[in-house]
Amino acid sequence: MEEFDVVVIGAGAAGLMCALTAGARGRRVLVLDHANRVGKKILMSGGGRCNFTNMYSTPDNFLSANPHFAKSALSRYTPWDFVEMVDRHRIAWHEKTLGQLFCDVSAKLIVKMLTDECAVVGAEVRTHTPVESIEVGDPHRLRIAAGEVRAGSLVIATGGYSIPSMGATGFGFDFARSLGLDVVPTRAALVPFTLSGRPLEQLEGLSGIAVDSVASCGDGHFREAMLFTHRGLSGPAVLQVSSYWHPGDSVEFDLWPGAEIAQAIAQARLERPKIALRTLLAERWSKRVAQRWCELWLPDQPIDQLSRGEVDRIAAATHRWQVKPSGTEGYRTAEVTIGGVDTRHLSSKTMALRDQPNLYFIGEVVDVTGHLGGHNFQWAWASGHAAGEVA
Known part of the structure; x- marks a missing residue:
């Protein structure tokens, strides 16, 4: 003893x-x-x-x-x-x-x-x-x-x-x-999200690309990088907000934080009216992300041809992109x-x-x-x- x-x-x-x-x-x-x-x-x-x-x-x-x-x-x-x-x-x-x-x-x-x-x-x-x-x-x-x-x-x-x-x-x-x-x-907390079905298919080919974002869920709001992965979403913003997420919750991302996409479009209309929306988006995102967003949700046409309704739709897909995770990667990769x-x-x-x-x-x-x-x-x-x- x-x-x-x-x-x-x-x-x-x-x-x-x-x-x-x-x-x-x-x-x-x-x-x-x-x-x-x-x-x-x-x-x-x-x-x-x-x-x-x-x-x-x-x-x-x-x-x-x-x-x-x-x-x-x-x-x-x-x-x-x-x-x-x-x-x-x-x-x-x-x-x-x-x-x-x-x-x-x-x-x-x-x-x-x-x-x-x-x-x-x-x-x-x-x-x-x-x-x-x-x-x-x-x-x-x-x-x-x-x-x-x-x-x-x-x-x-x-x-x-x-x-x-x-x-x-x-x-x-x-x-x-x-x-x-x-x-x-x-x-599991401080953990990547997983997606399945159509939401995951929509992001195919973007794995490894990071985007500045504000991730929000419940009382959690974090401005840091969001990372696309082959299983879903990760990066500091996602890990942070995962602590506030429960199964069935949606997570909202502002992918153009600190500015208004509508104002960027209005400014471009004055200075570069023929620039394509995809090109404007690629100035803050990667070309692949800009192209994918235009393929899925946005009108890829010259800025001066966008209607007011289309600008509102662009703002929603840019500032209020919503995802409903199917789950997380669990304790296997959770930090806490x-x-x-x-x-x-x-x-x-x-x-x-x-x-x-x-x-x-x-x-x-x-x-x-x-x-x-x-x-x-x-x-x-x-x-x-x-x-x-x-x-």
């Missing part, structure tokens, strides 16, 4: 942050993970360079059944607190777009930083160590292959279902349900799992169960989901730090 002050299940971003924070308080910490290496999501994020936070991350960048829950942890551990650690380890970084911060070299440096910090404070990390059973109590008793582990505090940092090829499971959700906790229904352990059971200050203050849930397993662009890592750091300060 082994005894520790704190056992953390899950050696991802939130779990490692919790471990190094608790260890810095002199707590004896053990981190367990069933995978063969730590920080797998960190390593694959940002194309291998890890979008480790967002300098503009605020509670408004998160979805939850309780939109106020994340405020406490996020306010007490900010993006600049994490940047201070990155700078202390002399990891070069840069802002890409919209406040997204990336490593200059490799995500491996972020994982090394976290494991080095754990080593300094004596927090032990074990991979290839699945937890076979948990008996909640005082102390908690965990069964692993090597025997029994006891801990005064237990932290669940097991993530969600997204990207099962990396070992993601529903362990944390299942454990929460076994305790009688509510779990807000989960689904939306939903999770209901925050009504948790203290927003400590991340502990309200009626069991030595049992904590942090990171993606909790019903707090960030927008694309480093916000989910910031929630991992903030929630992990909040638990680590008291566990």
Whole structure:
């Protein structure tokens, strides 16, 4: 039998942050993970360079059944607190777009930083160590292959279902349900849309082309690139709005954002009256997209021949193009799992169960989901730090 002050299940971003924070308080910490290496999501994020936070991350960048829950942890551990650690380890970084911060070299440096910090404070990390059973109590008793582990505090940092090829499971959700906790229904988020039938056929041959857009669904509105794929639609705008989409919903795209196509047509009538609509559209879109839109929905004729009704039709197909996805690519490619352990059971200050203050849930397993662009890592750091300060 082994005894520790704190056992953390899950050696991802939130779990490692919790471990190094608790260890810095002199707590004896053990981190367990069933995978063969730590920080797998960190390593694959940002194309291998890890979008480790967002300098503009605020509670408004998160979805939850309780939109106020994340405020406490996020306010007490900010993006600049994490940047201070990155700078202390002399990891070069840069802002890409919209406040997204990336490593200059490799995500491996972020994982090394976290494991080095754990080593300094004596927090032990074990991979290839699945937890076979948990008996909640005082102390908690965990069964692993090597025997029994006891801990005064237990932290669940097991993530969600997204990207099962990396070992993601529903362990944390299942454990929460076994305790009688509510779990807000989960689904894949930050994920590409799939199309089928006629809608997919209409876009055949456009795969790989990106268009500046504003994607809207429900309360979500995002101006970023939309990408045509061989299965449907992707790109940052689509990933963002997917968190707001439910089966059966339509998604609307403004494919001429920041300007009015009717005004562009009126200006062209004065300066270039014989220019074809397809040519005008291709000045902001690719030639292939402009040609396809004219083939499907728009009158491809000289600008000076367009009627008022035709201009209205062009505006609708350009500013209010609607698509009803048949689905998403699912957890296979989803960056996160939306939903999770209901925050009504948790203290927003400590991340502990309200009626069991030595049992904590942090990171993606909790019903707090960030927008694309480093916000989910910031929630991992903030929630992990909040638990680590008291566990």
